[in-house]
Amino acid sequence: MSDGGIGVFICSWGSGKDPKLDMDGLLSFASGIEGVALVKMIDRICSKPGQKEMIAAIKGSGTDRFVVVACSARTKRKLYRHIATSSGLHPLAFEVASVREQAAFVHEGPEAQRKAETLVRMAVEKVRLWVEPPFEEEMPALRNVAVLGDGLMAMAVANEIMAQGLTVDLVMSGGSPKGSPPYIFSNQDEMDRALRSMAEASSDPRMTTIKNASVLDFQGPPGDFGLVLDVAGEMVPLRCGAVVLAPEPRMELRTIDGSPAPSAQELIARGLRRIVILPSGASSGIGCSCMTPRGTLYALSLVDAAPGIEVSLMGREARAMDWMEGLQRLAQEKGIRFFRIDGEPKVEGHAPTVITWRDPLLGDMRLQADLLLLDTVLTPEVQSLAKAFDVPVDEKGELLSIDSRLRPGETVRKGVFAARFRVGNMLYEDMALEAGSVAARALEMLSMGTLEVGGAVAEVDQEKCSACLGCLRVCPYSAPMIGQAGKAEVRMELCQGCGACVALCPSRAIDIYCFSDSQIVAQSRAALGKVR
Template sequence: IPSSVMEASAAAATAAMTMAEDRWTLTRTRELPPEIDVAGAVPRIGVFVCNCGINIGGVADVPAVRDYAKTLPYVVHVEDNLFTCSQDTQDHMKQVIIENQINRVVVASCSPRTHEPLFQETIRDAGLNKYLFEMANIRDQNTWVHMNEPDKATAKAKDLVRMAVARAAFVEPLHQVSLPIKKSLLVVGGGVAGMESALTAAAQGVAVLLVEKTDTLGGIARHLNATWQGEPVAAFLADLAEKVLAHPNISVHLNTQVARTTGSMGHFTTTLVQGSGPDHPANVQEFIVEHGAAVIATGGMEYRPHEYLYGDHPDVLTHLDMDAAFRENDARIFKGRSFAFIQCVGSRNEEHPYCSRLCCTHSLKSAIALKKMDPRKRVFVIYRDIRSYGFREDLYREARERGVLFIRYDLERMPELSRAHNGKGGLVLRVFDPVLQMPVTLSPDLVVLASGVVPADNKKLYETFKVPVNSDGFLVEAHAKLRPVDFASDGLFVAGLAHYPKPLEESISQARAAVARAMIILSRDVLMVGGIVASVEKEKCAVCLTCVRTCPYGIPFIHEEGYAQIEASECHGCGACVAECPGKAITLNHFTDRQITAKTHALFEETLETEEAAS
């Protein structure tokens, strides 16, 4: 699912690249009536009960729920509909609101997660503030889970409607303010993912700042020979870098790192330090850039083994070493008669418990290349599990057909590599074959360690952007399936090996997907902020720092005058600080104590009355 979502977003970004000049040309501006001032007005609540076909009406007694709603305080209009979300009912609802001078609306239907925005737009078209709305979920939370208990489902529907009406009487209009969006994108990392992100955004007319801490673009891909499908990587990289450097919308900053960043979605201010990279040029310069969004594509590294004599014996290589040997026509490859690939070196163990996903495919490609060079070469793959997923299975089949031998091992009987005691400096590889149920001894001329991918050391950078990492050091997305390229902090996106080990084509897809998500922000002129956000009553604030420690997004800060402050443009409205504040100095708009207690009292007062009547 994550790959499908990423590829869909990448496809959208690719399509958008071809129509950047036509963006918004067919868009019509929505005309809204002025909002009705409800300040000080007595609540006049309209209740609309939905049958949702048979989803609700086939279980609960909707007419009974409708009639019950008529008895509730402040309710001036009640009706039931077959489908409240239909266009006909939406138009009818607007008319009813106007004719009955309704100033609060309750819809008893399905989930607000899917339909609340629709109903909010409807009441806004009728002149009401969109926050003068409350929803009772009598489908997902009721009839779907009590489909065999119609009487209880009806009673529960009445409870939910009563609670919604009680809360609706206390909701107040909220207003948002518009902030201009800085139409530029910061891309951190000059590897394949970073360059693809830059080009995809630049093609859509966005100014891009590409920051790379070394003096060369390309990242770890510069050490690869070909993709698993055989396309040469060097030519692709050269073409990609040439396009990036030549594009008028892209500003490339080599030997540059991020020092500080402030702001929020739509308007970040980031301080860059040029000359602070690994190559340390003589002139160090600091400059400030403004951008509306950022893609973090800082890449990964090949794990450098400390096992299997790596670094102690010249004939023990990693995959990237082997690729270099192929490029340089190393004599050991041509003269060697026996080769062994040891899988899962530095992966799927206590230190790095994850699978790097690339190693098996890389070994298969190299093994096939050796067999193509000379079918008489003996090639062994010492593996735990072969994970050649998707069409990569064809490589596994080809390797088998060409005579590559596969020997399985497990953690209880790890392969053992030692120097040969023959005075020639050779190697001896011992492994227990579970099929033969006996140890096998090999004398390979070259041993290739299928070392995994590890994250680059960018802890300071990640702390600067306040983006999370998992226990392995890879960046963590907001939601693996629903938001696979977004961070929890709006306006920040992830792509490439910094996220997790992935092949080149997947890094490209993710890079384009990240830009597709960023363009949702950057394609607009203004950003609406406010509404459901937390606010601080500074008179009550004791500066205890509880909110600062609690907020998962790091938004609250202590004002110079000695109280906590929460910027409306940055607040996510999660309410964590509100729940934790010991002095009740913080309020979450639209979820005030008064609104919540009204809802809970409405439930328990009726429950007590029912219990008393029964006794």
């Protein structure tokens, strides 16, 4: 409960520019709410003079918590925390009424004003019941990163992290780095350089390589993860500050019975002249790679080695970027044919195989092939990593990023990052960029050396807890445990404040700081116009 009263600060965002809201009206509305000790209009809170003014006002008034009536906390939370601590308050002692996004942007006239007022009241009622969370301290983060993956992607991530002075534990599922990388190189020189940097990384003293390893267990808070690895039958513990998952799919051209694509010499020896390459995911259009340079490069290699060979490539869209468009022209000049598929192609017979399909321009088509190759994508590592780290997989079979747009590289698990792979069409350069930006996320987290713990975390009321173990089961972060008193306790450093245990607890013994049941009820009552 507030002793010093609640402060309400209204950002004018450049006074009068937004005619939809009457900020002065909002100011007098806020002054009328019980328990509000201070109301002040600030000319742009995000400006430095605005911040100073606000800090001085808080210090001078004795309020111990405040409401910011301004833009969304999504982008400004850090700033508001800075204002709180600079004013001598707890960094979480505030609420935000985001009247700009939730009222001014989406409503007109009196409706906008009414909603803005409701938002202010809701924020006041919520912050009124705010209770100081037990901790908000910082814990030193370990300064090494575990990178999981066998291929160039993992190596590129490792290189980037080591370049910034942190150490890397490279955890490989196999015994040696994988050979032919599934990327498209612009020339031999680029490929040589990539393989060379991979070799250099392996001998870097800042890197420890753990081969033939699989993950048995994953525990601990971000900044101090504990992994247990199965290394050739032996249990090996590994501590690290952050984890980067960098699985690399294998992409291969295979025959219909699953054997690898033959070389030009083999084709000549076996008298196979007409080759057709189909994408394995023809119907979905995703992972359709035949029309991209990988298929084209293979076709070119065949035609160059054995001019009598006829190669036809089928696909849906020509997804060639950058210099690769020129490659397709070159291929066409050399007699390689490209066909578009509409719908699902039909494949019948064997040597020759007859393929019939519908081309959107040319209509019904039919082609005979001595050999049919499928462009296949194999992602064996993804599933096992997804399972070990409890990271969901998306519809493309990639590790799910929490929001690939807002927070690229982050997974649902804080401190666990994942590199994404554009199946079928990834330039080496694109891969290097992906690896670099994922490494940057991990470095951002660890390079400050400290991490915050606590804040909006769950706490168990020991009196009410009946030790039903529900919270232990439901928690995705393994935060609750049964303590010495035989009751559930939440390990604060593991809790991410998701609220799953609160919703489940049959005894209503669990509450979350900054989002307590009583706060939510008060806020909801305010929303429904039930004034204290």
